[in-house]
Amino acid sequence: MEFPSRRRKFAINPQKELYGLPLQFYGQPPLENISLTEFETFAVERLKLLKTVENLGVSYVKLSEQYIKKLDSEFKNLNFPYRVDSSGPSEYEKRRKDHISHFILRLAYCQTEDLRRWFIQQEVDLMRYRFNDLNPKLKLEFLHKNNLQYDAISIEEKRALQDKLINSSYGVSGTTVEEQDFYKVPFQDALDLVRTRKVYLKAGYVYIPQQDIVTIVLNDFRTGLSKALALTARSLPAVHSDERLQPLLNHLSHSYLGQDYSIQKNVGKISLEQIDSLSGKSFPLCMRQLHQSLRENHHLRHGGRMQYGLFLKGIGLSLEQALQFWRLEFIRGKVDADKFDKAYAYSIRHMFGKEGKRTDYTPFSCMKVIMSNPPSQGDHHGCPFRHCDPELLKQKLQSYKVSPNGITQILDLVKGMHYQLACQKYFELTHNVEDANFSLSHPNQYFVESQKVLGGGKDAKREMVDTPQRSQGNTALKNSAAAREKAAVTASDTNPSQDLDEMAEDLDLNFQDT
Ligand code: SF4
Secondary structure (H helix, E strand, C coil): CCCCCHHHHHHHCHHHHHHHCCCCCCCCCCCCCCCHHHHHHHHHHHHHHHHHHHHHHHHCCCCCHHHHHHHHHHHHHHCCCCCCCCCCHHHHHHHHHHHHHHHHHHHHHCCCHHHHHHHHHHHHHHHHHHHHHCCHHHHHHHHHHCCCCCEECCHHHHHHHHHHHHHHCCCCCHHHHHHCCEEEEEHHHHHHHHHCCCCEEECCEEEEEHHHHHHHHHHHHHHHHHHHHHHHHHCHHHHHCCCCHHHHHHHHHCCCCCECCCCCCCCCCCCCCHHHHHHHHCCCHHHHHHHHHHHHHCCCCHHHHHHHHHHHHHHCCCHHHHHHHHHHHHCCCCCCHHHHHHHHHHHHHHHCCCCCCCCCCCCCCHHHHHHCCCCCCCCCCCCHHHHCCHHHHHHHHHHCCCCHHHHHHHHHHHHCCCHHHHHHHHHHHHHCCCCCCCCCCCHHHHHHHHHHHHCCCHHHHHHHHCCCECCCCHHHHHCHHHHHHHHHHHHHHCCCCCCHHHHHHHHHHHCCCC
16 A cells, blocks of 8 residues: 655645535545555544434434534534635645545445445435535536536526516525526426426526525435445445455444344343333334334234334344234234234244344334335335325324424424424423434434333333444544454444345245235
């Protein structure tokens, strides 16, 4: 590994061109040699940044004052490009770090669908924050540099269309229309804005106010990144053949998950009799809804069985308890014991890694529930804050005795598409606490936090609080030898290619919804 001097790199680096702007679409991979130490440091620091983006995204409304303030400070602490007003060597180094660290995490986060989804979401949020921070001139430069050749319309054209622009554009008034630029964009590049009727459409072009152009940028970035990750995944065998990199990348990819709810430390601490009462007190709304539907209909369709079954496994049901639980409920309905044993028991054993590929499956995170497999007619899975009709959600919350004021607050958050924040608000209201004091990312985390607040089931509580942390990497990685050793253990203990969609396919083969 070479250790070229930074001054020399700055002078001759052919990629200097890439760092002309404070923000980029990461279209070109870095081509220079870097040391392993730099590789690790960059990767860990970007991971820290993305973790902060994730936590802030579920604790604050995105781009709210507090969100921006806290993210600003993380940018400064970690030395990433921040509020750029200079382009000297130190700014160059920050942009270089931004570039290289993004590509290292691509390698780590292209391995499974879950990892890709998490990475794309955090990078898109990061891009949103950084693009919004650019001044109008830099925004235009950025668009042009990235083949988004949209031009701001002239003042004359704006005046001629003024009334139409005010009437059709969200958040634009007679005063603000004067102050801001409007971009003329082919309508097919802005389908989201057209679909939600947020822009003026004329002769195949939409007129997008400056504040909304970010939607186009993010769509483009998301699509490009998703394709790039799929391509990167194909080159993984070559990367994995490098024994220095493989453990490190596996280690990094396991660092995002926080608590690992698939590791059952509290097996048997919960009895089947407790489930009804726990569902009312400590289950998040998604699981409460699934439990209620199961009790009412004595059946759940495939998506519901997966989501709820893995959650129950995560809170501590053993395989024997799970089989008993589902069996008892199903035979109360139209399924007889024989049919249950033939058609359904297999899938439950599968969830516990006792059938098929024998993978011990992980309970679904909020992101997985919110972003994949939306429920259709007759399904009860999904996230009620994301997938329920607002009127139905309101009725549900009323039936759970949430106050009218609380319901309004929750519905406002839902309207702004802040589903996890809405869920956290539901937690605060139903647990009578001012501030939930955690960033919700997982239904099982909701359960653990609820148990902490309620102080119920001391044994279960102690065990659950002790749920093992997936190694966070940051400190461990500082010592590279130790990191690699530890990563090697992690890699051999877990199966990085675990993909819940594979399981879904596998299960689909084994039993049908009836
Ligand atoms: Fe469940 Fe997460 Fe939605 Fe809450 S935000 S209801 S925990 S999926």
